[in-house]
Amino acid sequence: MRENGRVTSATRRPETPASTVPTRLIATDLDGTLLHDDKTVSARTIAALAAAEQAGIEVFFVTGRPARWMDVVSDHVHGHGLAICGNGAAVVDLHGGPGAHRFVKVRELAPDIALDVIQLLRATAPGTVCAVERTFGLHLEPGYPLMHMEPPEIVSPAEKLLAKDALDADQPVLKVLAFHPEMDPDDFLTVARTAIGTRANVTRSSPSALLEISGPGVSKASTLELCCAERGIAPEEVAAFGDMPNDVEMLTWAGRSYAVGNAHPAAVAAASGRTAPNNEDGVAIVIEQILAERL
Template identity: 55%
Template sequence: MTQAAARPRLIATDLDGTLLCKGGSVSARTAAALTAAEEAGIEVVFVTGRPPRWLRLLGEHIGGHGVAICSNGGAVFDVRRERLLETFPLAAADARTVVARLRERVPGTAFAFESAAGLTREPQYEALMWGDDEAFAVAPAQDLLAEATATGSAGAAVGCYKILAKHPELDPDSYLAEARAAIGELAEITRSSPITLLEISAGGVTKASTLARWCAERGIDRSEVVAFGDMPNDLEMLAWAGTSYAVANAHPEVLAAVAQHTLSNQDDGVARVIEDLITRATASF
Protein backbone atom coordinates (compact mmCIF):
# COMPACT_ATOMS: atom_id res chain seq x y z
CA MET A 1 0.00 0.00 0.00
CA THR A 2 1.40 3.38 -0.95
CA GLN A 3 1.27 6.65 0.92
CA ALA A 4 -1.35 9.15 -0.15
CA ALA A 5 -0.38 11.74 -2.72
CA ALA A 6 0.50 15.09 -1.19
CA ARG A 7 -2.86 16.34 -2.44
CA PRO A 8 -5.35 13.48 -2.88
CA ARG A 9 -8.07 14.07 -5.45
CA LEU A 10 -10.80 11.76 -4.12
CA ILE A 11 -12.01 10.41 -0.79
CA ALA A 12 -14.02 7.19 -1.03
CA THR A 13 -15.77 6.24 2.17
CA ASP A 14 -18.15 3.55 3.27
CA LEU A 15 -21.15 4.75 5.26
CA ASP A 16 -22.54 2.41 7.93
CA GLY A 17 -19.99 1.54 10.59
CA THR A 18 -17.38 3.81 8.96
CA LEU A 19 -18.59 7.37 8.38
CA LEU A 20 -22.00 7.28 10.05
CA CYS A 21 -22.54 7.21 13.80
CA LYS A 22 -24.91 4.73 15.37
CA GLY A 23 -28.41 5.55 14.22
CA GLY A 24 -27.23 6.64 10.78
CA SER A 25 -26.26 10.23 11.49
CA VAL A 26 -23.15 12.27 10.72
CA SER A 27 -21.45 14.15 13.55
CA ALA A 28 -20.85 17.87 13.28
CA ARG A 29 -17.11 17.25 13.05
CA THR A 30 -17.48 14.74 10.22
CA ALA A 31 -19.89 16.98 8.32
CA ALA A 32 -17.41 19.85 8.60
CA ALA A 33 -14.55 17.63 7.41
CA LEU A 34 -16.47 16.52 4.30
CA THR A 35 -17.30 20.12 3.43
CA ALA A 36 -13.69 21.20 3.99
CA ALA A 37 -12.46 18.42 1.71
CA GLU A 38 -14.69 19.53 -1.15
CA GLU A 39 -13.77 23.18 -0.59
CA ALA A 40 -10.13 22.09 -0.91
CA GLY A 41 -10.93 20.51 -4.28
CA ILE A 42 -11.06 16.90 -3.06
CA GLU A 43 -14.03 14.98 -4.41
CA VAL A 44 -16.05 12.90 -1.92
CA VAL A 45 -17.71 9.69 -3.10
CA PHE A 46 -19.77 7.51 -0.76
CA VAL A 47 -19.24 3.81 -1.51
CA THR A 48 -21.83 1.71 0.27
CA GLY A 49 -23.71 -1.56 0.36
CA ARG A 50 -26.94 0.41 0.82
CA PRO A 51 -29.34 0.45 -2.13
CA PRO A 52 -30.21 3.85 -3.63
CA ARG A 53 -33.60 3.89 -1.90
CA TRP A 54 -31.81 3.95 1.48
CA LEU A 55 -29.70 6.94 0.47
CA ARG A 56 -32.83 9.10 0.46
CA LEU A 57 -33.05 8.51 4.22
CA LEU A 58 -29.67 10.19 4.64
CA GLY A 59 -30.45 13.37 2.73
CA GLU A 60 -30.04 15.66 5.72
CA HIS A 61 -26.64 14.11 6.50
CA ILE A 62 -24.99 13.58 3.10
CA GLY A 63 -27.32 15.37 0.71
CA GLY A 64 -24.93 18.26 0.23
CA HIS A 65 -22.39 16.00 -1.44
CA GLY A 66 -22.36 14.50 -4.88
CA VAL A 67 -22.37 10.82 -5.72
CA ALA A 68 -22.81 7.45 -4.04
CA ILE A 69 -21.73 4.11 -5.42
CA CYS A 70 -24.47 1.89 -4.01
CA SER A 71 -25.25 -1.80 -3.59
CA ASN A 72 -21.55 -2.74 -3.47
CA GLY A 73 -20.92 -1.29 -6.92
CA GLY A 74 -24.20 -2.34 -8.50
CA ALA A 75 -25.56 1.19 -8.92
CA VAL A 76 -24.41 4.82 -9.07
CA PHE A 77 -26.70 7.39 -7.45
CA ASP A 78 -26.69 11.20 -7.61
CA VAL A 79 -27.19 12.12 -3.95
CA ARG A 80 -27.97 15.81 -4.52
CA ARG A 81 -30.61 15.17 -7.18
CA GLU A 82 -31.78 11.80 -5.81
CA ARG A 83 -31.40 10.27 -9.26
CA LEU A 84 -30.16 6.83 -10.32
CA LEU A 85 -27.37 7.32 -12.87
CA GLU A 86 -26.23 3.81 -13.81
CA THR A 87 -26.66 0.15 -12.85
CA PHE A 88 -24.67 -3.04 -13.40
CA PRO A 89 -27.26 -5.85 -13.15
CA LEU A 90 -26.90 -9.60 -13.06
CA ALA A 91 -27.98 -11.48 -16.17
CA ALA A 92 -31.37 -13.09 -15.49
CA ALA A 93 -29.98 -16.60 -16.12
CA ASP A 94 -27.10 -15.98 -13.70
CA ALA A 95 -29.49 -14.69 -11.03
CA ARG A 96 -31.63 -17.82 -11.36
CA THR A 97 -28.55 -20.05 -11.12
CA VAL A 98 -27.33 -18.21 -8.02
CA VAL A 99 -30.69 -18.75 -6.32
CA ALA A 100 -30.86 -22.42 -7.28
CA ARG A 101 -27.32 -23.24 -6.15
CA LEU A 102 -27.59 -21.42 -2.86
CA ARG A 103 -31.02 -22.87 -2.12
CA GLU A 104 -29.64 -26.37 -2.75
CA ARG A 105 -26.48 -25.83 -0.69
CA VAL A 106 -28.16 -24.01 2.22
CA PRO A 107 -31.85 -24.91 2.59
CA GLY A 108 -33.88 -22.27 4.37
CA THR A 109 -32.36 -19.38 2.42
CA ALA A 110 -34.81 -16.61 1.48
CA PHE A 111 -34.18 -14.03 -1.23
CA ALA A 112 -34.86 -10.40 -2.06
CA PHE A 113 -33.79 -8.41 -5.12
CA GLU A 114 -32.82 -4.77 -5.69
CA SER A 115 -33.41 -3.21 -9.12
CA ALA A 116 -34.02 0.22 -10.59
CA ALA A 117 -37.71 -0.21 -9.78
CA GLY A 118 -37.06 -0.97 -6.11
CA LEU A 119 -37.17 -4.02 -3.86
CA THR A 120 -38.89 -7.33 -4.58
CA ARG A 121 -38.78 -10.27 -2.19
CA GLU A 122 -40.00 -13.75 -1.42
CA PRO A 123 -42.78 -14.15 1.16
CA GLN A 124 -40.39 -15.87 3.60
CA TYR A 125 -37.81 -13.07 3.39
CA GLU A 126 -38.41 -11.43 6.76
CA ALA A 127 -38.71 -7.66 6.53
CA LEU A 128 -36.11 -6.52 9.05
CA MET A 129 -34.44 -3.69 7.17
CA TRP A 130 -35.61 -0.17 6.24
CA GLY A 131 -38.36 -0.32 3.65
CA ASP A 132 -38.25 -4.10 3.16
CA ASP A 133 -41.95 -4.24 4.07
CA GLU A 134 -42.65 -1.87 1.17
CA ALA A 135 -41.55 -4.28 -1.58
CA PHE A 136 -43.47 -3.61 -4.77
CA ALA A 137 -43.68 -7.35 -5.56
CA VAL A 138 -43.73 -10.37 -3.24
CA ALA A 139 -43.54 -13.80 -4.88
CA PRO A 140 -41.30 -16.90 -5.13
CA ALA A 141 -37.86 -16.17 -6.57
CA GLN A 142 -38.49 -18.19 -9.72
CA ASP A 143 -41.47 -15.99 -10.53
CA LEU A 144 -39.68 -12.74 -9.75
CA LEU A 145 -36.78 -13.76 -12.01
CA ALA A 146 -38.84 -15.24 -14.86
CA GLU A 147 -37.97 -13.91 -18.30
CA ALA A 148 -40.61 -12.38 -20.53
CA THR A 149 -42.78 -14.71 -22.57
CA ALA A 150 -44.86 -14.06 -25.67
CA THR A 151 -47.91 -13.59 -23.48
CA GLY A 152 -46.52 -11.70 -20.52
CA SER A 153 -43.88 -9.36 -19.11
CA ALA A 154 -40.67 -10.34 -17.37
CA GLY A 155 -40.57 -11.01 -13.67
CA ALA A 156 -40.31 -7.99 -11.40
CA ALA A 157 -36.73 -8.80 -10.34
CA VAL A 158 -35.22 -9.14 -13.83
CA GLY A 159 -32.49 -6.52 -14.08
CA CYS A 160 -31.61 -6.74 -10.39
CA TYR A 161 -28.18 -5.42 -9.49
CA LYS A 162 -28.13 -6.93 -6.00
CA ILE A 163 -29.48 -10.18 -4.57
CA LEU A 164 -30.02 -10.38 -0.82
CA ALA A 165 -29.91 -13.84 0.76
CA LYS A 166 -30.98 -14.31 4.37
CA HIS A 167 -30.82 -17.35 6.64
CA PRO A 168 -32.56 -17.68 10.02
CA GLU A 169 -29.95 -19.79 11.82
CA LEU A 170 -26.42 -19.80 10.40
CA ASP A 171 -23.46 -17.75 11.60
CA PRO A 172 -22.87 -14.87 9.11
CA ASP A 173 -19.27 -15.77 8.24
CA SER A 174 -20.08 -19.48 7.91
CA TYR A 175 -22.98 -18.61 5.62
CA LEU A 176 -20.67 -16.49 3.48
CA ALA A 177 -18.20 -19.37 3.13
CA GLU A 178 -20.96 -21.82 2.17
CA ALA A 179 -22.37 -19.42 -0.42
CA ARG A 180 -19.00 -18.81 -2.04
CA ALA A 181 -18.41 -22.55 -2.26
CA ALA A 182 -21.80 -23.02 -3.90
CA ILE A 183 -21.66 -20.15 -6.38
CA GLY A 184 -17.97 -19.93 -7.22
CA GLU A 185 -17.06 -17.20 -9.71
CA LEU A 186 -20.54 -16.82 -11.15
CA ALA A 187 -21.22 -13.80 -8.93
CA GLU A 188 -19.62 -11.63 -6.24
CA ILE A 189 -20.72 -12.50 -2.70
CA THR A 190 -20.00 -10.48 0.41
CA ARG A 191 -21.56 -9.25 3.65
CA SER A 192 -21.74 -6.02 5.61
CA SER A 193 -24.47 -6.65 8.17
CA PRO A 194 -24.18 -8.13 11.70
CA ILE A 195 -27.12 -10.40 10.85
CA THR A 196 -26.96 -13.45 8.58
CA LEU A 197 -27.46 -11.55 5.34
CA LEU A 198 -25.44 -11.98 2.14
CA GLU A 199 -25.14 -9.42 -0.65
CA ILE A 200 -24.66 -10.77 -4.17
CA SER A 201 -23.67 -8.78 -7.28
CA ALA A 202 -22.88 -9.63 -10.88
CA GLY A 203 -19.51 -11.25 -11.49
CA GLY A 204 -16.76 -8.65 -11.43
CA VAL A 205 -18.97 -5.97 -9.86
CA THR A 206 -17.63 -4.73 -6.53
CA LYS A 207 -17.17 -1.44 -4.76
CA ALA A 208 -13.66 -1.38 -6.23
CA SER A 209 -14.69 -2.03 -9.84
CA THR A 210 -17.27 0.75 -9.97
CA LEU A 211 -15.06 3.17 -8.07
CA ALA A 212 -12.18 2.42 -10.48
CA ARG A 213 -14.50 3.07 -13.43
CA TRP A 214 -15.71 6.33 -11.90
CA CYS A 215 -12.14 7.50 -11.31
CA ALA A 216 -10.91 6.47 -14.76
CA GLU A 217 -13.66 8.51 -16.41
CA ARG A 218 -12.36 11.58 -14.55
CA GLY A 219 -8.65 10.96 -14.98
CA ILE A 220 -8.10 10.17 -11.30
CA ASP A 221 -5.35 7.65 -10.61
CA ARG A 222 -5.75 5.12 -7.81
CA SER A 223 -2.71 6.68 -6.08
CA GLU A 224 -4.81 9.83 -5.67
CA VAL A 225 -7.62 8.00 -3.83
CA VAL A 226 -7.96 7.66 -0.05
CA ALA A 227 -10.49 5.03 1.06
CA PHE A 228 -12.16 4.11 4.36
CA GLY A 229 -14.09 0.97 5.36
CA ASP A 230 -15.05 -1.49 8.06
CA MET A 231 -16.58 -4.69 6.65
CA PRO A 232 -15.73 -7.52 4.20
CA ASN A 233 -17.61 -5.77 1.40
CA ASP A 234 -15.00 -2.99 1.62
CA LEU A 235 -11.94 -5.20 1.14
CA GLU A 236 -11.62 -4.90 -2.65
CA MET A 237 -11.96 -1.12 -2.48
CA LEU A 238 -9.43 -0.83 0.33
CA ALA A 239 -6.97 -2.98 -1.61
CA TRP A 240 -7.45 -0.93 -4.80
CA ALA A 241 -7.10 2.58 -3.39
CA GLY A 242 -3.65 4.15 -3.12
CA THR A 243 -4.16 4.79 0.58
CA SER A 244 -6.67 2.99 2.80
CA TYR A 245 -7.79 3.09 6.39
CA ALA A 246 -9.80 0.65 8.48
CA VAL A 247 -11.78 2.18 11.34
CA ALA A 248 -11.06 0.79 14.80
CA ASN A 249 -14.43 -0.97 15.00
CA ALA A 250 -13.89 -2.83 11.70
CA HIS A 251 -14.39 -6.55 11.14
CA PRO A 252 -11.27 -8.55 12.19
CA GLU A 253 -10.63 -9.55 8.57
CA VAL A 254 -10.54 -5.89 7.55
CA LEU A 255 -8.28 -4.87 10.43
CA ALA A 256 -5.87 -7.64 9.46
CA ALA A 257 -5.87 -6.75 5.76
CA VAL A 258 -5.44 -2.97 6.04
CA ALA A 259 -2.18 -1.58 7.40
CA GLN A 260 -3.43 1.85 8.41
CA HIS A 261 -6.13 2.26 11.05
CA THR A 262 -8.02 5.23 12.40
CA LEU A 263 -10.40 5.73 15.31
CA SER A 264 -13.90 4.28 15.27
CA ASN A 265 -16.93 5.74 13.53
CA GLN A 266 -18.19 6.91 16.92
CA ASP A 267 -14.92 8.78 17.48
CA ASP A 268 -14.87 10.57 14.11
CA GLY A 269 -12.05 8.41 12.75
CA VAL A 270 -12.67 9.36 9.11
CA ALA A 271 -12.93 13.07 9.93
CA ARG A 272 -9.62 13.03 11.78
CA VAL A 273 -7.80 11.58 8.78
CA ILE A 274 -9.47 14.03 6.39
CA GLU A 275 -8.46 16.95 8.61
CA ASP A 276 -4.86 15.74 8.55
CA LEU A 277 -4.94 15.26 4.76
CA ILE A 278 -6.16 18.81 4.24
CA THR A 279 -3.53 20.20 6.61
CA ARG A 280 -0.74 18.36 4.81
CA ALA A 281 -2.08 19.29 1.38
CA THR A 282 -2.26 22.94 2.36
CA ALA A 283 1.26 22.85 3.80
CA SER A 284 2.64 21.44 0.55
CA PHE A 285 1.71 24.60 -1.36
Protein backbone atom coordinates in the same frame (compact mmCIF):
# COMPACT_ATOMS: atom_id res chain seq x y z
CA MET B 1 -2.94 -8.35 -7.90
CA ARG B 2 -4.46 -6.45 -10.79
CA GLU B 3 -5.51 -7.96 -14.10
CA ASN B 4 -6.76 -5.91 -17.05
CA GLY B 5 -7.29 -2.97 -14.73
CA ARG B 6 -9.48 -4.95 -12.31
CA VAL B 7 -8.89 -5.94 -8.73
CA THR B 8 -8.48 -9.71 -8.57
CA SER B 9 -7.13 -10.22 -5.06
CA ALA B 10 -7.51 -8.79 -1.58
CA THR B 11 -3.74 -8.76 -1.09
CA ARG B 12 -2.49 -5.22 -0.67
CA ARG B 13 -0.11 -3.67 -3.19
CA PRO B 14 3.11 -2.05 -1.98
CA GLU B 15 2.08 1.37 -0.72
CA THR B 16 3.35 4.69 -2.01
CA PRO B 17 4.22 6.98 0.91
CA ALA B 18 1.13 9.12 1.48
CA SER B 19 3.13 12.31 1.87
CA THR B 20 4.39 12.08 -1.71
CA VAL B 21 0.98 11.64 -3.39
CA PRO B 22 -1.74 14.18 -2.54
CA THR B 23 -5.21 12.75 -2.04
CA ARG B 24 -7.62 13.74 -4.81
CA LEU B 25 -10.61 11.59 -3.88
CA ILE B 26 -12.08 10.26 -0.64
CA ALA B 27 -14.23 7.12 -0.85
CA THR B 28 -16.15 6.17 2.27
CA ASP B 29 -18.59 3.51 3.27
CA LEU B 30 -21.63 4.69 5.23
CA ASP B 31 -23.11 2.26 7.76
CA GLY B 32 -20.64 1.38 10.47
CA THR B 33 -18.04 3.71 8.98
CA LEU B 34 -19.11 7.31 8.30
CA LEU B 35 -22.49 7.16 10.06
CA HIS B 36 -22.91 6.83 13.79
CA ASP B 37 -24.83 3.78 14.95
CA ASP B 38 -28.00 5.88 15.10
CA LYS B 39 -27.57 6.49 11.32
CA THR B 40 -26.74 10.19 11.70
CA VAL B 41 -23.83 12.22 10.33
CA SER B 42 -22.06 14.11 13.10
CA ALA B 43 -21.39 17.84 12.94
CA ARG B 44 -17.64 17.13 12.89
CA THR B 45 -18.01 14.78 9.92
CA ILE B 46 -20.23 17.23 8.02
CA ALA B 47 -17.58 19.92 8.50
CA ALA B 48 -14.77 17.59 7.39
CA LEU B 49 -16.61 16.54 4.23
CA ALA B 50 -17.35 20.15 3.31
CA ALA B 51 -13.74 21.17 3.97
CA ALA B 52 -12.46 18.37 1.72
CA GLU B 53 -14.72 19.47 -1.13
CA GLN B 54 -13.65 23.09 -0.65
CA ALA B 55 -10.03 21.96 -0.87
CA GLY B 56 -10.72 20.34 -4.25
CA ILE B 57 -10.91 16.74 -3.00
CA GLU B 58 -13.85 14.81 -4.40
CA VAL B 59 -15.90 12.78 -1.93
CA PHE B 60 -17.69 9.61 -2.98
CA PHE B 61 -20.07 7.72 -0.72
CA VAL B 62 -19.61 4.04 -1.57
CA THR B 63 -22.25 1.87 0.06
CA GLY B 64 -24.26 -1.30 -0.07
CA ARG B 65 -27.41 0.79 0.37
CA PRO B 66 -29.81 1.23 -2.54
CA ALA B 67 -30.16 4.77 -3.88
CA ARG B 68 -33.51 5.31 -2.19
CA TRP B 69 -31.86 4.90 1.23
CA MET B 70 -29.39 7.73 0.64
CA ASP B 71 -31.47 10.53 2.17
CA VAL B 72 -29.18 10.58 5.21
CA VAL B 73 -26.28 11.91 3.11
CA SER B 74 -27.97 13.51 0.11
CA ASP B 75 -27.40 16.97 1.61
CA HIS B 76 -23.66 16.34 1.79
CA VAL B 77 -22.76 15.21 -1.74
CA HIS B 78 -21.74 18.73 -2.84
CA GLY B 79 -19.91 19.14 -6.20
CA HIS B 80 -20.46 16.10 -8.42
CA GLY B 81 -23.44 14.82 -6.42
CA LEU B 82 -22.64 11.17 -7.13
CA ALA B 83 -22.74 8.11 -4.90
CA ILE B 84 -21.88 4.47 -5.60
CA CYS B 85 -24.75 2.32 -4.34
CA GLY B 86 -25.64 -1.36 -4.12
CA ASN B 87 -22.02 -2.45 -3.59
CA GLY B 88 -21.05 -1.01 -6.96
CA ALA B 89 -24.15 -1.98 -8.92
CA ALA B 90 -25.14 1.65 -9.54
CA VAL B 91 -23.73 5.16 -9.68
CA VAL B 92 -26.45 7.62 -8.72
CA ASP B 93 -26.77 11.39 -8.96
CA LEU B 94 -28.35 12.56 -5.70
CA HIS B 95 -28.61 16.23 -6.63
CA GLY B 96 -32.37 16.03 -7.05
CA GLY B 97 -32.83 15.26 -3.38
CA PRO B 98 -34.85 12.48 -1.74
CA GLY B 99 -36.93 10.51 -4.21
CA ALA B 100 -35.47 12.26 -7.26
CA HIS B 101 -32.17 10.46 -7.73
CA ARG B 102 -30.96 9.66 -11.25
CA PHE B 103 -29.08 6.51 -12.25
CA VAL B 104 -25.88 7.47 -14.08
CA LYS B 105 -24.42 3.97 -14.37
CA VAL B 106 -26.02 0.55 -13.76
CA ARG B 107 -24.08 -2.73 -13.59
CA GLU B 108 -26.89 -5.22 -13.39
CA LEU B 109 -27.10 -8.84 -12.36
CA ALA B 110 -28.74 -10.81 -15.17
CA PRO B 111 -32.03 -12.37 -13.96
CA ASP B 112 -31.08 -15.85 -15.19
CA ILE B 113 -27.80 -15.70 -13.28
CA ALA B 114 -29.61 -14.38 -10.22
CA LEU B 115 -32.01 -17.33 -10.28
CA ASP B 116 -29.16 -19.79 -10.86
CA VAL B 117 -27.35 -18.38 -7.82
CA ILE B 118 -30.46 -18.60 -5.63
CA GLN B 119 -31.03 -22.22 -6.61
CA LEU B 120 -27.38 -23.06 -5.88
CA LEU B 121 -27.68 -21.53 -2.42
CA ARG B 122 -30.90 -23.43 -1.70
CA ALA B 123 -29.12 -26.68 -2.57
CA THR B 124 -25.91 -25.86 -0.72
CA ALA B 125 -27.39 -24.15 2.35
CA PRO B 126 -30.95 -25.42 2.83
CA GLY B 127 -33.12 -22.86 4.58
CA THR B 128 -31.77 -19.93 2.56
CA VAL B 129 -34.40 -17.33 1.64
CA CYS B 130 -33.77 -14.46 -0.75
CA ALA B 131 -34.80 -10.98 -1.83
CA VAL B 132 -34.33 -9.25 -5.17
CA GLU B 133 -33.18 -5.63 -5.27
CA ARG B 134 -34.19 -3.81 -8.46
CA THR B 135 -33.45 -0.18 -9.23
CA PHE B 136 -36.63 1.14 -7.61
CA GLY B 137 -37.86 -1.57 -5.25
CA LEU B 138 -37.18 -4.56 -3.02
CA HIS B 139 -39.05 -7.83 -3.60
CA LEU B 140 -38.99 -10.71 -1.10
CA GLU B 141 -39.49 -14.44 -1.04
CA PRO B 142 -41.96 -15.78 1.56
CA GLY B 143 -40.12 -16.28 4.85
CA TYR B 144 -37.53 -13.59 4.21
CA PRO B 145 -37.35 -11.47 7.40
CA LEU B 146 -38.62 -7.89 7.37
CA MET B 147 -35.25 -6.42 8.33
CA HIS B 148 -34.97 -3.55 5.86
CA MET B 149 -36.04 0.09 5.93
CA GLU B 150 -39.17 -0.34 3.83
CA PRO B 151 -41.98 -2.81 3.20
CA PRO B 152 -41.56 -5.10 0.19
CA GLU B 153 -43.35 -4.32 -3.04
CA ILE B 154 -43.87 -7.99 -3.93
CA VAL B 155 -43.70 -11.23 -1.91
CA SER B 156 -43.32 -14.28 -4.13
CA PRO B 157 -40.89 -17.17 -4.84
CA ALA B 158 -37.72 -16.12 -6.64
CA GLU B 159 -38.83 -17.97 -9.78
CA LYS B 160 -41.72 -15.50 -10.06
CA LEU B 161 -39.76 -12.45 -8.91
CA LEU B 162 -37.22 -13.04 -11.69
CA ALA B 163 -39.58 -14.22 -14.44
CA LYS B 164 -39.58 -12.35 -17.73
CA ASP B 165 -43.18 -11.26 -17.14
CA ALA B 166 -42.67 -10.30 -13.48
CA LEU B 167 -43.88 -6.95 -12.21
CA ASP B 168 -40.97 -4.49 -12.58
CA ALA B 169 -39.17 -6.89 -14.92
CA ASP B 170 -38.18 -3.82 -16.93
CA GLN B 171 -36.05 -2.63 -13.99
CA PRO B 172 -32.50 -4.02 -13.81
CA VAL B 173 -31.62 -6.36 -10.94
CA LEU B 174 -28.93 -4.71 -8.83
CA LYS B 175 -28.35 -7.52 -6.36
CA VAL B 176 -29.78 -10.54 -4.61
CA LEU B 177 -29.93 -10.65 -0.81
CA ALA B 178 -29.65 -14.13 0.70
CA PHE B 179 -30.49 -14.79 4.36
CA HIS B 180 -29.93 -17.89 6.47
CA PRO B 181 -31.64 -18.07 9.86
CA GLU B 182 -29.10 -20.36 11.53
CA MET B 183 -25.65 -20.22 9.92
CA ASP B 184 -22.73 -18.19 11.20
CA PRO B 185 -22.38 -15.12 8.94
CA ASP B 186 -18.77 -15.77 7.92
CA ASP B 187 -19.44 -19.48 7.40
CA PHE B 188 -22.40 -18.64 5.18
CA LEU B 189 -20.21 -16.30 3.14
CA THR B 190 -17.54 -18.99 2.68
CA VAL B 191 -20.09 -21.63 1.68
CA ALA B 192 -21.79 -19.27 -0.78
CA ARG B 193 -18.56 -18.16 -2.43
CA THR B 194 -17.51 -21.78 -2.91
CA ALA B 195 -20.87 -22.74 -4.40
CA ILE B 196 -21.28 -19.71 -6.65
CA GLY B 197 -17.70 -19.33 -7.83
CA THR B 198 -17.33 -16.78 -10.62
CA ARG B 199 -21.02 -16.68 -11.54
CA ALA B 200 -21.51 -13.63 -9.30
CA ASN B 201 -19.76 -11.54 -6.67
CA VAL B 202 -20.73 -12.48 -3.10
CA THR B 203 -20.05 -10.35 -0.02
CA ARG B 204 -21.68 -9.21 3.21
CA SER B 205 -22.01 -6.08 5.33
CA SER B 206 -24.57 -7.14 7.93
CA PRO B 207 -23.83 -8.62 11.37
CA SER B 208 -26.41 -11.31 10.55
CA ALA B 209 -26.10 -14.12 8.02
CA LEU B 210 -27.19 -11.86 5.16
CA LEU B 211 -25.25 -12.02 1.91
CA GLU B 212 -25.25 -9.49 -0.92
CA ILE B 213 -24.81 -10.90 -4.41
CA SER B 214 -23.95 -8.72 -7.42
CA GLY B 215 -23.01 -9.34 -11.03
CA PRO B 216 -19.67 -11.01 -11.77
CA GLY B 217 -16.84 -8.55 -11.17
CA VAL B 218 -19.17 -5.95 -9.65
CA SER B 219 -17.94 -4.55 -6.34
CA LYS B 220 -17.41 -1.26 -4.61
CA ALA B 221 -13.80 -1.35 -5.80
CA SER B 222 -14.44 -2.07 -9.47
CA THR B 223 -17.07 0.66 -9.82
CA LEU B 224 -14.96 3.15 -7.86
CA GLU B 225 -12.09 2.28 -10.21
CA LEU B 226 -14.29 3.09 -13.22
CA CYS B 227 -15.33 6.43 -11.72
CA CYS B 228 -11.73 7.32 -10.89
CA ALA B 229 -10.52 6.38 -14.37
CA GLU B 230 -13.12 8.73 -15.88
CA ARG B 231 -11.59 11.51 -13.78
CA GLY B 232 -7.95 10.61 -14.39
CA ILE B 233 -7.48 9.70 -10.71
CA ALA B 234 -5.01 6.95 -9.86
CA PRO B 235 -5.45 4.49 -6.96
CA GLU B 236 -2.55 6.19 -5.16
CA GLU B 237 -4.60 9.41 -5.09
CA VAL B 238 -7.55 7.77 -3.29
CA ALA B 239 -8.17 7.48 0.46
CA ALA B 240 -10.82 4.86 1.32
CA PHE B 241 -12.67 3.98 4.52
CA GLY B 242 -14.65 0.88 5.48
CA ASP B 243 -15.61 -1.63 8.14
CA MET B 244 -16.97 -4.87 6.62
CA PRO B 245 -16.14 -7.63 4.10
CA ASN B 246 -17.91 -5.72 1.31
CA ASP B 247 -15.24 -3.00 1.73
CA VAL B 248 -12.23 -5.32 1.43
CA GLU B 249 -11.61 -4.89 -2.31
CA MET B 250 -11.95 -1.12 -2.06
CA LEU B 251 -9.60 -0.94 0.92
CA THR B 252 -7.12 -3.09 -0.98
CA TRP B 253 -7.31 -1.02 -4.17
CA ALA B 254 -6.94 2.45 -2.71
CA GLY B 255 -3.50 3.93 -2.13
CA ARG B 256 -4.46 4.93 1.41
CA SER B 257 -7.14 3.00 3.26
CA TYR B 258 -8.46 2.93 6.78
CA ALA B 259 -10.49 0.42 8.75
CA VAL B 260 -12.49 2.08 11.49
CA GLY B 261 -11.99 0.90 15.06
CA ASN B 262 -15.14 -1.25 15.01
CA ALA B 263 -14.23 -2.99 11.73
CA HIS B 264 -14.49 -6.68 10.84
CA PRO B 265 -11.09 -8.49 10.88
CA ALA B 266 -11.19 -8.87 7.09
CA ALA B 267 -11.42 -5.10 6.64
CA VAL B 268 -8.62 -4.54 9.15
CA ALA B 269 -6.37 -6.96 7.26
CA ALA B 270 -7.10 -5.27 3.91
CA ALA B 271 -6.56 -1.67 5.03
CA SER B 272 -3.22 0.11 5.20
CA GLY B 273 -4.21 2.00 8.35
CA ARG B 274 -6.63 2.23 11.27
CA THR B 275 -8.73 5.06 12.62
CA ALA B 276 -11.19 5.58 15.46
CA PRO B 277 -14.60 3.82 15.51
CA ASN B 278 -17.54 5.23 13.59
CA ASN B 279 -19.14 6.63 16.74
CA GLU B 280 -15.94 8.58 17.42
CA ASP B 281 -15.79 10.17 13.93
CA GLY B 282 -12.88 8.08 12.65
CA VAL B 283 -13.38 9.21 9.05
CA ALA B 284 -13.43 12.88 9.99
CA ILE B 285 -10.22 12.48 12.00
CA VAL B 286 -8.33 11.19 8.94
CA ILE B 287 -9.85 13.78 6.59
CA GLU B 288 -8.63 16.51 8.94
CA GLN B 289 -5.16 14.94 8.83
CA ILE B 290 -5.23 14.80 5.02
CA LEU B 291 -6.18 18.46 4.84
CA ALA B 292 -3.43 19.37 7.31
CA GLU B 293 -0.89 17.65 5.04
CA ARG B 294 -1.81 20.05 2.24
CA LEU B 295 -0.87 23.16 4.22
